[in-house]
Amino acid sequence: SQQGEEDPQALSIQEGENATMNCSYKTSINNLQWYRQNSGRGLVHLILIRSNEREKHSGRLRVTLDTSKKSSSLLITASRAADTASYFCATVLNNNAGNMLTFGGGTRLMVKP
Amino acid sequence: EAGVAQSPRYKIIEKRQSVAFWCNPISGHATLYWYQQILGQGPKLLIQFQNNGVVDDSQLPKDRFSAERLKGVDSTLKIQPAKLEDSAVYLCASSLMGTRGSPLHFGNGTRLTVT
Numbered sequence A: 001s002q003q004g005e006e007d008p009q010a011l012s013i014q015e016g017e018n019a020t021m022n023c024s025y026k027t028s029i030n031n032l033q034w035y036r037q038n039s040g041r042g043l044v045h046l047i048l049i050r051s052n053e054r055e056k057h058s059g060r061l062r063v064t065l066d067t068s069k070k071s072s073s074l075l076i077t078a079s080r081a082a083d084t085a086s087y088f089c090a091t092v093l094n095n096n097a098g099n100m101l102t103f104g105g106g107t108r109l110m111v112k113p
Numbered sequence B: 001e002a003g004v005a006q007s008p009r010y011k012i013i014e015k016r017q018s019v020a021f022w023c024n025p026i027s028g029h030a031t032l033y034w035y036q037q038i039l040g041q042g043p044k045l046l047i048q049f050q051n052n053g054v055v056d057d058s059q060l061p062k063d064r065f066s067a068e069r070l071k072g073v074d075s076t077l078k079i080q081p082a083k084l085e086d087s088a089v090y091l092c093a094s095s096l097m098g099t100r101g102s103p104l105h106f107g108n109g110t111r112l113t114v115t
Helices: none
Strands: A003-008 A011-015 A019-024 A029-037 A043-050 A055-058 A061-067 A072-074 A085-093 A100-103 A108-113 B005-007 B011-015 B018-023 B029-038 B044-050 B055-058 B065-068 B075-079 B088-093 B109-115
Touching: A003 A085, A011 A019, A019 A085, A019 A108, A019 B018, A029 A061, A029 B018, A043 A055, A043 A061, A043 A072, A072 A085, A072 B088, A100 B044, B011 B018, B018 B088, B018 B109, B029 B075, B044 B065, B044 B075
Parallel strands: A011 A108, B011 B109
Antiparallel strands: A003 A019, A019 A072, A029 A043, A029 A085, A055 A061, A061 A072, A085 A100, A085 A108, B005 B018, B018 B075, B029 B044, B029 B088, B044 B055, B065 B075, B088 B109
């Protein structure tokens, strides 16, 4: 099974609302990354958070990491229609010599204007 | 900076045929990745190169898939022979240092349909 699993699988909100997506993982990580994918396009990196960090911000994005619960969340504030996309968390394990980046199944976010 | 370039954008082949995908990473990026993304799922790593050496190919179906990165720059991924279950988007990505130090930059992918 995949290392990271996002919750919910799908989310529909109105423009201006906040969107929260969660990611859970199973084993100790070196870092966790969030990516966005618009339909028919490649993935775009959003934020990288290391295992010794608890929170990071980038514009309207806020990512938290709780290593005791093996979980992370991505918060998008004041959402816009352009935020409609799939969002993926990905993890690099601590014991992975190859440093493989493993993706979860994603959360499909729809922001209605 | 120019992004990761992939070609072709779309490919339709019949099962048992062969196909090849090409990727040109961002200049100066030492690490190159090929991912397979089946519709509705997250990307799955097939192979990871550091310069022209393979770092991880544990999830590459080696009986039908092969990849090379000549001179540590461009890369090709080949499938021979293709199966119906190979229908997916094949994404190439590159990074400056590797997954512990730098984010991945993705191309727009090649959508493969096997009929």
